[in-house]
Amino acid sequence: MGEEAAVAEVLALEIVTPHGTLRPRLRLPPRPMRLAELAASFMGFSDHIVRLAVAAEEKQGKRVTCAAGCGACCRQLVPLSPPEAWMVADVVAALRPEERAGVLDRFADARAAIEAARLDELFAAGRATAEEVTLASAFYFQAGKACPFLVDESCSIHATRPSICREYLVTSPAERCADLFQIGKPAVDRISVGVRLSEGLSRLAAKLLDRPMEVVPLVQALDWADRHREEGALRWPPRLLIEGLVAALSEKPEAPSDRVNQKVEPGS
Ligand code: SF4
Structure with a gap:
């Protein structure tokens, strides 16, 4: 007699945000997961x-000014x-060889900009303060290096891009985004999402791995994932990860990160 197919368990989740509550149902994966897979x-x-969050802003008469290109x-x-750094490493590993070569070249180019500004030392310790991260982001922005995944001003990994890229939407004139960190220039007006997936993931990883919360700049993700590949390969029961993440999302952020106007967020 053949074996009966196992019925996947479904988890009913609740994610409370300032703009409404999500109640997704998630089928539990049948095998232990890595943190990259959870992300x-x-x-x-x-x-x-x-x-x-966008619907809430629109109710106030604002509209998102971000546009393709x-x-x-x-x-x-x-x-x-x-x-998400391990997730990005997975995304690069899954690219077709001809695509991957170009992406790796652009990572190397961006890494050179980071090293030239000596920002690699700041992030290597994994304990940069909010002020140091903000200063570092200003230096980096001045270098004008595009993300290694940006092709013809569009994201080449749109479906698998990290959460901060999904959250970064503005209602101020689009041209202001090219003028960040300029004294005397008005800041951009970002959509305030209230609940950040990256913060929940950081918090959960810090607890599970018993290490401080850490920020990994995208352009250093591959090097970072390589240095931390043993932790990146660890697997946990899916229920523990999923319920742990939902709980971590409801914890208060350590810093008022909604008030910063750049992609780098202290305390994330
Ligand atoms: S910064 Fe984010 S959205 Fe932009 S190209 Fe890179 S991954 Fe894509």
């Missing part, structure tokens, strides 16, 4: 959280949670 499986929820924000020091 990848929650990117769709990030989109839902952002949609609620504008890659201004993709020249910032895009901050990732550690699980």
Whole structure:
């Protein structure tokens, strides 16, 4: 007699945001998960959280001014949670060889800009303060290096891009985004999502791995993931990861990160 197919368990989740509550149902994966896989499986929820925030802004008469072909924000020091850094390494590993070669060249180019500004030393310790991160992001932005995934001013990994890229939407004139960190220039007006997936992922990873919360600049994600490949390969029961992440999302952020106007967010 053949074996009966196992019925996947479904988890009913609740994610409370300032703009509404999401109640997704998630089928539990049948095998232990890596933190990168957890991050990848929650990117769709990030989109839902952002949609609620956009709807709230629109009720106040504002509208998102981001448009296809504008890659201004993709020249910032895009901050990732550690699980998303491993996720980005997975994304690069899954690219077709001819695509991967170009992406790796652009990572090397951006790494040179980071090293030239000596920002690699700041992030290597994993304990940069909010002020140091903000200063570093200003230096990096001045270098004008595009994200290694930006092709013809569009994101080449749109479906698998990190959560901060999904959350970074503005209602101020688009041209202001190219003028960040300029004294006397008005700041951009960002959509305030209230609940950040990257913060929840950072918090959960810090607890599970018993290490401080850490910010990994996207352009350093591959090097960072390589240095931390043993932790990146660890697997946990899916229920523990998913419920742990939902709990971490409801914790208060350590810093008022909604008030910063650049992609780098202190305390994330
Ligand atoms: S991953 Fe995509 S959206 Fe994010 S900074 Fe890079 S090019 Fe821009």
